[in-house]
Amino acid sequence: MPVEPRPLSAETIMSLRRAAQAGGPAGTRAKIILLAHQGRTDVAIAAELGIARQTVARWRRRFEAAADGVVPDGTGVLADAPRSGRPPVPEIPVLLATATAPPEGGRSAAGLAARLGLSAATVRRVWRRWGVVVHRDRIRSESGVLAGEIERFGGLYLNGGDGAFAYWLRTGRPATGPADAGTFEPMLALLDAADSRDECFPERRDLEFEQFLDQLLPARPDGTVLRVVVSDPAMTDSDVIMPWLARPDVRIGPPPSAGWAIFLAAVIAAELGPGTGAAAGTRIADRVERLRRSAPDGREPIRWIA
Structure with a gap:
């Protein structure tokens, strides 16, 4: 019945x-x-x-x-x-706390661990994963993902299973302060409406990606380079994209060690700052990644420029 x-x-x-x-x-x-x-x-x-x-x-x-x-x-x-076993490492909170650690005694792994209620070994493990180097007068990361290294978020691109996001990496003086929480609201509205978008031709995938890159450059802040993190290295394997790889003001490639989605979450978290960054960054990145994995090939790309 x-x-x-x-x-x-x-x-x-x-x-x-x-x-x-x-x-x-x-x-x-x-x-x-x-x-x-x-x-x-x-x-x-x-x-x-x-x-x-x-x-x-x-x-x-x-x-x-x-x-x-x-x-x-x-x-x-x-x-x-949630499964039993070792709990997940709170990577994004460690990155946010590292970027805002005070010079006096707070920049050691032990000092940061005490602030976060973690072990010093856990903090060092996050630092190694993200290439974080801590000095008395400066903190930097090989991945370019710390607040103070990021000037602002640049844009998001999704085309079927392909994904890319861009942000402006500060090359000189420290970046400006945290962004407003409403920065990403237009992007979320676009993602919510994604199911109604028309189809496109798969053979235009590299041209669509190049158009995304072209639209980013006019918004470049002074003293920055454009960092574009792609979900699949094959996205750069195209005669159309090859010239972009040689540009000194653009860095394109996959995330160095962390997965694409957690790297996106870390960048958004750094943009929003310690107050709301960790939760908001993870929530937005999860939403983006689910849409990327579920989107059929041939759908019109989702392209958002901040």
């Missing part, structure tokens, strides 16, 4: 569809809820997805127990629960 579907908001249905497109365990759970919303039985859903009926029933119960199942940013009851 068909099951009466539970009413779902349009926002929740969109979040479920994106999770289903992204695949993985959470994607299967999202498919369960979407099929249930169509009135399908547990047995029918299990047969279609090739999973146990008990699994279908369990996730339907968990979803029903939640207020609306999925919150607007796509996380919630269908996400994987």
Whole structure:
């Protein structure tokens, strides 16, 4: 007998569809809820997805127990629960605290660890991962990701599975202060409307990426170079992009060690500063990465210039 579907908001249905497109365990759970919303039985859903009926029933119960199942940013009851073992290293808070550490006793790994409630070994591990070098009179990073090194965020580009983001790296004096929290609101509005965008021709991918780079340069602040971090090194393997790699005022390449999404989160966090940076940077980067992974090839690129 068909099951009466539970009413779902349009926002929740969109979040479920994106999770289903992204695949993985959470994607299967999202498919369960979407099929249930169509009135399908547990047995029918299990047969279609090739999973146990008990699994279908369990996730339907968990979803029903939640207020609306999925919150607007796509996380919630269908996400994987935290796993046991060593907790994740709070890399972004360490980077933010490092950039703002006082010279007197606060720039040692031990001093920073005491401020954050971490071990000195954890702080040193983050420093090694991001190439952070701490001196008495200066703190710098090989990755160019610390507040004070970043002048401001430049733009975001998504084209199917390809992603790139740009920021202006200060080459001389320290950068200006933190950005306003509303800096990224137009970008988030564009991401929310991404499903309605038209398709484009895949053979234009390198030309679309070059257009993104062309649009960035007029906004270049004095005393900066343009840093563009790509999700896949193959994005630069094009005759169209090759001239950009030789420019002294542009640096294009993949993240040096951290993943693309966490690198994006770290840049946004540095832009916004210690107050809201860590949480906002991670939230925005997760949203961008889910959209990048779920977007089909051939969709018109998402291009935002700050």
